Amino acid sequence: MNAIDPALSEEQREFQEVARRFSATKVAPGYQKREIEARIDRALIREMGSLGLIAPEIPEEFGGLGLPSLTSGLIAEQIGYGDINVAYAQILSSLTGKIMAEHAPRDLALEWLPKLTAGEKVFCIALTEPRGGSDAANLSLSARKDGNGYILKGEKSSISMADQADAVVLFARTGAPEEGARGVSAFFVPMDTPGVSTLRYKDLGSHAIGRSSIFFDDVHIPASFRLADEGAGFVQVMQGFDFSRALIGLQVIASAQASLDESWAYIKERKAFGAPLAKNQGVTFPLAEGETAIAAARQLCYHTLRLKDADLPHTAEAAMCKWLCPKTAVDVIHQCLLTHGHYGWSLDLPHQQRLRDVMGLEIGDGTAQIMKMIIAREKAGRH
Secondary structure: OOOOOOOOOHHHHHHHHHHHHHHHHHHHHHHHHHHHHOOOOHHHHHHHHHOOOOOOOOOHHHOOOOOOHHHHHHHHHHHHHHOHHHHHHHHHHHHHHHHHHHHOOHHHHHHHHHHHHOOOOOEEEEOOEOOEOOOOOOOOOEEEEEOOEEEEEEEEEEEEOOOOOOEEEEEEEOOOHHHHHHHEEEEEEEOOOOOEEEEEOOOOOOOOOOEEEEEEEEEEEEHHHEEOOOOOHHHHHHHHHHHHHHHHHHHHHHHHHHHHHHHHHHHHHOEEOOEEHHHOHHHHHHHHHHHHHHHHHHHHHHHHHHHHHOOOOOHHHHHHHHHHHHHHHHHHHHHHHHHOHHHHOOOOOOHHHHHHHHHHOOOOOOOHHHHHHHHHHHHHOOO
16 A cells, blocks of 8 residues: 655655555565464564654654654554554554653653664553543552652553553552542553563454553552653643544554455456456445545544644544544445455455454544544533
8 A cells, every 4th residue: 555645745755665665575464373373573563663663753862763743654554554453563652652752751761762663662551440441530540659659559451562561651540539630640660560460351353462451569660750740641641642543543544445455456356247346336336435435534644643743733633533544444344345255254364354453443542432522522612
């Protein structure tokens, strides 16, 4: 996939092409194998880092390239075309890396972020808890002050890549429950810290990423591992999600585009009643509708990232990306599976895996209902 956008800079086109080639040669061939192995090979992540394809928007002083947010989106789209899961690992790096670059103590950022962008380390982000993911500010995992540090106690649930990560950007309650979001702080915690453990879930899709609970059993961390001021954690994560929601949108529509491209090729070759399926409007029209929906969703994501790069408000647009793109991708991939007939129902083809992988992102990182609430609040205010 190499969508042509005349508004892209020459540098952005170059990164798009590097990511396209990497995705085609190194990522796509292992898509179905990674589901069986249930993890992403670290050598692949390191190679991605060596090409500058991980969190390129992070400032150069922290190991990034200082590139526009849109460039990161173009990379996520190309990688997502080959494997939505590998793209999600990259998007996690952009989300957590941006939070670290903006809010971590300088020494901590200098120590860890160059390893992240190089693909040597993987970070996850832990916000969701067992009693509810959408009520994100209502946290019970506690961070209690203890001398020059904090004691972490509690559980995070449904955390992507938790059992593969080297560190976690964690959100915990430092204030009283009645303080709500104002009592939430952010921390950086290496996963090999004593008292940290994980338990992986058995999921319908996205096996290469995996979800887990993370348990913090009286985990001691120094105060220097706190990100920004105490009580400012929730504001940080909400700002970060505006960025990652647009990236996720590009990631999932790229997966749908892969199924569309394969379906167009299939109907030109497959014959029925003495002619290629492509001569049948009942076959081509649903694919044409899919192409239209995907093209529109893509431009919404590009527009959102351009707003971000221009330092303009984009919270509503990011929420639009997050609910529209996964829904559109699910619908399109489902149609592509049906287009392949009885063979499309086979596990040998990737449509079923793409469908399962994309469906998870109708839930993860914010449901459609929450996204629509955000859009309504941006337009009508908090009434």
